[in-house]
Amino acid sequence: MSLTRHLSRGRDLARTAGDHASDMFAPLTVIGRGLRHHSDWVKARWAATPKEKRGPTIFLTAAGVLGVFLLPHGPLLALVALMASAAWVGRSPKAPPAAPEPDAADLKLTALYAALTPYLAAPEELSPMYGPDGRYQDVFSGWEFDDQGRLAGLDLGYPAYFTDTEPAARARVEQVIQGKAGRSREYRFDWDEESNRLRVTALAPLATDIAAQPFVTTPGEIVLGFTDDHGSRRTIPVTQDGGTVQQPPVVWRTGARSSEPHLLALGSAGSGTSTLIRSIALQALRHGDLMVIDGAGTGEHACLVNRPGVHTVETSLHGALAALEWAAQETERRLTALNAARHHGVAAPEDVTRPLWLLLDHPTELTELAHAEGRPDPQELLELPLRHGRAARVTVVVADDLTAYDRISPTVRATTRARVVLGPTSPGTAEAVLAAPLDITPATQTPPGRGYARIGASAPVRLQVPVTVDPLDDEAPAAHREAVITLLPHRDTRTEASAVDLKADSGVPSGTPEMPKEPPAVRPRPVW
Ligand SMILES: Nc1ncnc2c1ncn2[C@@H]1O[C@H](COP(=O)(O)OP(=O)(O)OP(=O)(O)O)[C@@H](O)[C@H]1O
Numbered sequence: 001m002s003l004t005r006h007l008s009r010g011r012d013l014a015r016t017a018g019d020h021a022s023d024m025f026a027p028l029t030v031i032g033r034g035l036r037h038h039s040d041w042v043k044a045r046w047a048a049t050p051k052e053k054r055g056p057t058i059f060l061t062a063a064g065v066l067g068v069f070l071l072p073h074g075p076l077l078a079l080v081a082l083m084a085s086a087a088w089v090g091r092s093p094k095a096p097p098a099a100p101e102p103d104a105a106d107l108k109l110t111a112l113y114a115a116l117t118p119y120l121a122a123p124e125e126l127s128p129m130y131g132p133d134g135r136y137q138d139v140f141s142g143w144e145f146d147d148q149g150r151l152a153g154l155d156l157g158y159p160a161y162f163t164d165t166e167p168a169a170r171a172r173v174e175q176v177i178q179g180k181a182g183r184s185r186e187y188r189f190d191w192d193e194e195s196n197r198l199r200v201t202a203l204a205p206l207a208t209d210i211a212a213q214p215f216v217t218t219p220g221e222i223v224l225g226f227t228d229d230h231g232s233r234r235t236i237p238v239t240q241d242g243g244t245v246q247q248p249p250v251v252w253r254t255g256a257r258s259s260e261p262h263l264l265a266l267g268s269a270g271s272g273t274s275t276l277i278r279s280i281a282l283q284a285l286r287h288g289d290l291m292v293i294d295g296a297g298t299g300e301h302a303c304l305v306n307r308p309g310v311h312t313v314e315t316s317l318h319g320a321l322a323a324l325e326w327a328a329q330e331t332e333r334r335l336t337a338l339n340a341a342r343h344h345g346v347a348a349p350e351d352v353t354r355p356l357w358l359l360l361d362h363p364t365e366l367t368e369l370a371h372a373e374g375r376p377d378p379q380e381l382l383e384l385p386l387r388h389g390r391a392a393r394v395t396v397v398v399a400d401d402l403t404a405y406d407r408i409s410p411t412v413r414a415t416t417r418a419r420v421v422l423g424p425t426s427p428g429t430a431e432a433v434l435a436a437p438l439d440i441t442p443a444t445q446t447p448p449g450r451g452y453a454r455i456g457a458s459a460p461v462r463l464q465v466p467v468t469v470d471p472l473d474d475e476a477p478a479a480h481r482e483a484v485i486t487l488l489p490h491r492d493t494r495t496e497a498s499a500v501d502l503k504a505d506s507g508v509p510s511g512t513p514e515m516p517k518e519p520p521a522v523r524p525r526p527v528w
Contacts (some may be wrong), residue, residue, distance in 0.1 A: 007394075027087070035085030105145050109136045112154075112180045119173055120158050129159050138228050146202070151181040154200040164193050167437050170407035171427055173198070178441040186443045186462070188230070203228065203440065206464035208447050210240050210247065211483040213466070214280055219287040220355070221498035222253035222280055224420060224463060231461030250453045250463050252418050254395045255355070260456040261390040262415035264408070265399040266433050271423025272465055273399035274300045277361050280397055282487045285309045288355030291327065293320045293378065295362035295400075303471045308489045317369045317378070324381035326357050327394070331385045356394045358385055364404040379409040386415040402429065420463060422451035434460045443515040 021220070068074040113136035120130040129139050144153035154177070163169040168422055172191050177200055181187065190199040206226060216236045217221040223236070232248030254261060263280075267273040278291070281304060284290050289309045292301045297315040304310045307516070314320045334352040342349040366378045385394045398412055419431040424446050431437045434454040438463065442452075449465035469476035471484045 018161065025118055030081055030090045031086045032090065032299065032375075034088065034090030034363070035082075037089045038082075038086060041137070055408045091328070104149055105143070108142060108151065108180070109140060112136070112151075112177065113139070115176050115180050116156075116173065119169075119176060120162055122159065124159060124505070125159075128156065141197075150185070151200075152202045154181075156198050156200070158196050158198060160196050162196070164191050164196070167431075171437075172226055174427075183444045187441050189439050189441070191439075203462070206450065206462060207240065207247065207425075208449070208464060208467070210238055210464070210466045211480055212468040212487055213239050213277060213483060214286075214487065215283065217249075217251065217283075220253060222252045222254060222283050223466070224250045224252050224276070224280075225449065225465040226250065227453075227461045241499050250455075250461055252455055254455075256390060256392060256393065259465050260417040262386055262396040262416045263398070263418040263420065264412065264433075265397070265420035265422065266405060267399075267420075267422030267451065268402050268424060270448065271446075271451065273401075273422055274298070274361050275449055275468050276420065276422070276465045277301070277359050277397060277399050278303075278470065278484070279466055280467065281310075281357070282484065284355065284357040284359075284395075285489050288357055290357035290359055291323050293323060293360045293363060293366070293501070295320070295360065295365035297365075299472075300360065300470050301359075303484070303488065310489075311422070317373065317375065320363075320366050320378050321370075321376060321381065324358070324378050327356070328384040330356065331388055331392045331394050335388055336419050353393055356392075356397045358394065360396070360398045362400050362404075363398060364400050364407040367407055367409075377409070379412055382409075383411050386411055402433070405433070418453075418455045420451060420453045421463070422449065430460070436460055 045052075068078045071077070085146060102194070113130070113134065117130040117132065117134070121128050125131075128134065139158075140154060140156045142153070142155040144149065146152040158173075170189070170191060174187070178187055178190075178486050182203065186203040188201045188203055190201070192199070206228065210226055215238070217223060226238070226247045227250050229248055232250060234251075235246035235248050238247040239245050252260065265273050265276050265371070274296075278301065281290055281292065281301070285307070290304075290312055291311040292304055292313040294301050294313060294315045299315065301313050305313045312319070312323050314323050334356075337352040338348050341352075360378075360382075363378055370377050382396060382398075385511075386394050387394070388394075389396060398408070398416060400408060402421070402425070419434045421430050424444055425433075427438055427441060430442060430452055434452060436454055436459070438452060438460050439502075440452075440460075447464075449467070451463050451465075452460045453463040454460040466486055467480050469480045471481045471488070473481070
């Protein structure tokens with residue numbers, strides 16, 4: 001028999017003997033535990049007995065013991081009674097102290113470490129940063145939890161071989177962290193490629209209660225919405241919650257010197273693209289003229305009909321084609337006039353420098369209709385304004401559904417360098433629309449008007465569009481309708497009446513400043 005077998009047999013025998021011994025001595029253990037309880041009780045009573053009573057107590061006890069001793073079988077019966085009571089008292093072992101509550105932060109960080117391990121580990125490494133036997137304390141250098149116990153910040157190191165320059169590899173890690181930390185919030189990921197460190201920050205929600213109002217901007221600047229401090233280099237005063245606060249805006253500069261003269265906004269259904277168009281229209285009307293093509297025909301821009309500066313609001317294919325044909329001719333006319341002015345060294349007349357805005361809401365709906373009816377695609381008519389709009393002071397804004405992205409013409413896509421994506425989106429979709437990867441993982445749920453903007457080659461920023469409701473929408477809050485009505489160039493009978501009612505109903509102060517209006521300009525009227 002080999003030595004190993006001898007050893008293992010010896011171990012088995014020892015284990016069996018140990019089991020038997022513990023069975024045999026179990027009653028003694030119980031009685032011993034009970035006697036310990038008794039002695040503890042006696043000691044406690046003795047300590048609790050006042051000094052002057054201790055003598056009589058000893059005397060009485062001794063008398064009792066003597067009495068028992070003198071009884072027939074007294075000592076034996078006393079011994080049996082003592083053993084029985086000790087066995088009763090010692091029958092259940094003392095309850096072990098309650099295990100300390102597991103630390104929630106510790107559990108979460110351990111789970112996060114384990115979830116990251118498959119993506120950051122290298123099995124061949126001798127002492128890996130991430131491995132099955134590793135501890136999160138060795139790679140997470142700082143973390144922060146908010147009042148609700150949710151991860152608010154994390155600083156972690158990762159191995160140098162991790163391909164942090166590849167967007168796909170980064171995205172996998174970002175998704176794991178967001179999955180473990182909570183998908184209902186957005187997280188910013190700062191990858192420090194030089195020192196192999198990643199800083200994760202949970203982003204606070206953006207303010208959703210900034211209503212339409214006259215924003216403090218220069219002509220040509222459009223406030224698309226508001227972002228966080230990280231996303232803007234300036235702040236503007238904003239009326240919010242009854243007071244004036246400084247908020248960082250997302251400003252889109254349009255005009256002759258803009259490198260992003262046109263904008264494309266895409267969003268899922270109900271995410272607020274029509275609201276964004278309305279917000280832009282109200283700001284554009286301060287210094288220019290506009291026409292609106294409402295391809296969905298929902299009448300969401302009816303409040304602009306017949307306003308000074310609004311050439312037309314078209315909802316039909318026929319009307320849209322006529323309006324866009326006029327816009328193309330107008331662009332051409334402006335270019336010719338501008339060239340002539342430059343040639344003669346004189347200032348261009350005002351009717352060619354006054355900004356003209358073409359706002360198209362859901363134009364792909366009209367594209368489909370045009371294809372079905374064998375008529376020209378309205379998007380084709382945008383070619384001239386898009387290509388020469390910057391010089392001719394014609395700005396195009398196209399808003400559509402995310403699902404219509406493939407139906408947006410290549411020219412529109414190529415010339416709209418200011419981009420907005422609204423509503424819940426995946427990092428891949430956001431990257432496709434903004435033409436740049438996000439360093440933020442979007443939340444699964446977003447309020448209307450929430451998304452991301454990218455102006456030209458700058459980094460994408462978070463965006464919350466101001467609340468700019470349709471003033472003809474009876475279900476919209478009265479104060480928000482009133483805010484829009486105040487900004488419309490003049491009041492027509494439809495909204496004027498309701499504005500009076502609204503002020504009376506809502507108690508909204510009527511002191512909101514009227515939007516500064518420029519004197520009526522000399523401008524050509526559409527000819528259709
Ligand atoms: N920035 C915002 N703040 C508050 N509410 C908003 C905002 N944007 C949109 N909403 C609300 O969300 C709803 C949908 O808005 P809107 O019609 O602009 O979305 P949409 O993207 O154009 O939808 P669809 O594509 O279905 O026409 C409306 O009730 C609107 O008031």
